[in-house]
Amino acid sequence: VVFPSGVPLPRLPSPALQAESAAPSDRSGFLWLERLKVRIGGGEPFAYDVVSRKAVDAVVIAPHFERDGKRHVMLVSAIRVPLFTRGEAEPTLWELPAGLVEPGEAYASAAARELFEEVGAKLPESAMLQLGPNMYPVPAMIAEIHSFFHVEIDPDALVAPPGDASALEREQRRFPIALDEALALCASGDIRDSKTELALRRLKDIFP
């Protein structure tokens, strides 16, 4: 591991982890739980639940363009069923386009596919540029990686987004907005999705 900044994080000894399945997992649904029995070194075993699914990783895409001398981004709306279950009055969030990476699919390829499905911009995989390192959004719960991309789009050459044939994506809407305005809406709490704020902040580093 190289630390370009010159300050190394301490290398911790790799923990002597042992994990075995404590119960068979029912993989018939979209999500499933791995019920594990974990031991560290010679310690007492403890129970640990991990969420999993067929497609574990996801891409987050910041589609952007210049208009009136200002960098803009394209947001999309997303109905989030878990918010509905906690009684949120407004279970629709404004987010950057994102989606799951199918098993065997390259991250950049998933980004190009999701960009077309959700935004209606048909661009090759080679147009997808990495937007900073991959991150773990909730590493205590699922092994999911978020891979971030940015891509210049032509807002006058978009087609109607075909979606992914799901009922949720049929309801999806697009909204173009100046990058600085989108960041202000993160600061005011109107944009409430973590990956969206993180990607917008990384994009701002590129387009100050």
Added chain:
Amino acid sequence: VVFPSGVPLPRLPSPALQAESAAPSDRSGFLWLERLKVRIGGGEPFAYDVVSRKAVDAVVIAPHFERDGKRHVMLVSAIRVPLFTRGEAEPTLWELPAGLVEPGEAYASAAARELFEEVGAKLPESAMLQLGPNMYPVPAMIAEIHSFFHVEIDPDALVAPPGDASALEREQRRFPIALDEALALCASGDIRDSKTELALRRLKDIFP
């Protein structure tokens, strides 16, 4: 809803969501799955899985202090079992302290408790300052909210962190680092936890 920036996000009509349980959920473990049958308006019902647990929300704390004229933060190490299950060679991440909010517990109170457990800094709830709006880290999967705090600590007045009595926290280590160095380690991919990068970037807005 007020939009201080002057640019309103479109108000989407609240989706006519109906959700009912498609199967009883086994709540005997730490995590459980709600298997839902969801309908939007008069559309066809579709299956949707939501992860839940007793303590849904979490706090993220940025403990900071000045040393040699530079703002520093205290990171902690965290063994992340899900990373181990995907075969990650290094399943230990460097993160800001964080933890679940117990049912009925105030966010600021959870932040003060977690700060003591993980960092060994005993500070009152009133010292916990909000670090930007609450966010949804993975709103397609769980209703979890992340609530962000920052707090000035005295690095010379820390006690040994008592942890939460779990085997995982017994392995936890602290590491003080300049804020700018921590941000450089996010950019280089050495810090790989989304909430940590987001909180460090928000803290940098306060301490430029």
